[in-house]
Amino acid sequence: MINHNLPKNWEVKTLAEVCTSKNSNIVLSSIENNTGKYPIYGAKGLLKTIDFYTIENESLGIVKDGAGVGRIFLLPEKSSLIGTMAYIQANKNLNLKYLYHFLHTINFNQYISGSAIPHIYFRDYKKEKIPLPPLEVQKAIVEKLENAFAHIDEAVHHLKAVQTNIPRLKSSLLHCAFSGKLTESQNSSHEVQTLKSVVGVEGETLPFEPPHPLIKTEIPQGWEIKTLGEVCKINPKNKLDDDLEVSFIPMNLIADKYQNKFSYEIRKWSEVKKGYTHLQNRCIAIAKITPCFENGKCVILQDLKNGYGAGTTELIVVLADENKILPKFVFYFFNTTNFTKEGVKNFKGTAGQLRISKDFITNLQIPLPPLATQNQIVRILEFKFAHLEKLEQFVNESLENLQRLKSSLLNQAFKGELV
Helix, strand or coil, X not given: CCCCCCCCCCEEEEHHHHEEEEECCCCHHHHCCCCCCEEEEECCEEEEEECCCCECCCEEEEECECCCCCCEEEECCCEEECCCEEEEEECCCCCHHHHHHHHCCCCHHHHCECCCCCECCHHHHCCCEEEECCHHHHHHHHHHHHHHHHHHHHHHHHHHHHHHHHHHHHXXXXXXXXXXXXXCCCCCCCCCCCHHHHHCCCCCCCCCCCCCCCCCCCCCCCCEEEEHHHHEEXXXXXXXXXXXEEEEECHHHXXXXXXXXXXXXXXXXXXXXXXXXXXXXXXXEEECECCCCCCCCEEECCCCHHHEEEECCCEEEEEECCCCCCXXXXXXXXXXXXXXXXXXXXXXXXXXXXXXXXXXXXXXXXXXXXXHHHHHHHXXXXXXXXXXXXXXXXXXHHHHHHHHHHHHHHHHHCCCCCC
């Protein structure tokens, strides 16, 4: 929507009046063995350099066919594009970078045609209206936008470094938990207290310990090695009254990424007691089929209707003997990278139907400290993971806010409010 109260000396033009669009006819296979010094671009950016060019001056590349349709980027002089791209050139009264930023305000989705392969054509969006100030004002707007965007992009870079390090840090904490290091000292370098301790001052990637073996050859004094089958019941059965209302949990109601969240439907026990997996409060339910297993669909069941339930047959249920092992200790063990890797290595079945087996879970070895130490480990992990989840939420919200800030600046720029 064009602001009709634009500053004096501003005009409103259609794109067709201020720029031209041309398509490329270069087929990727035709340049496979071609080398040279001139860049050629595709939908994801620079492809390679070749010995010729088709575009003399600086231009804008736009993806017109296939994945990434509507993506725009700046092209240097003496360059080329493959055939899924078009290039836009500005007329003499239009600054190319001003046009570049304006195009980012257009919702190209409204111009997409084609179902299997999406397309956009200049003939459809050339009617878009662009506010056009004098050239010197265009240059001033571009300068202000690029200065602001440089600061925003730097902030985004650091936030994404934090985002990258959070899973690494969780993995490192879990490594420490099941090797006995987490409880050795509360003041170790593994503690997470500040943003600096997570990503460093400049946001560089933290060094972290490589994935640990599922079981260490040496464990701390007082710890044992047990199979889950020795300390848990696997897939226990319920004996309930047929008229009892219980929870029913299909796979889609279990959150992924070990969020430990789920919801349920309510059914009569008579409806779900056969053909489904039996569930009860304080069990750990973990998806056994790919890709749900690798995606971390795993929960500690609690607050089930009347304490019981049933769910998809693609779950394995683990009921901890709480005189020996805590449910949350098992849950965090299932969170470890190596548990997932071992599960994948032991998949059974055919492609698309691969699963971990009940035997894999039953015979899985786990390092087992005394209950008091398990409690301490669980408390530390809960505390640190809660901090990391808050940090992750802050990072995600900050990235969204920075994107909104970019949009707001663009909106101001083309209303004449930035200069």
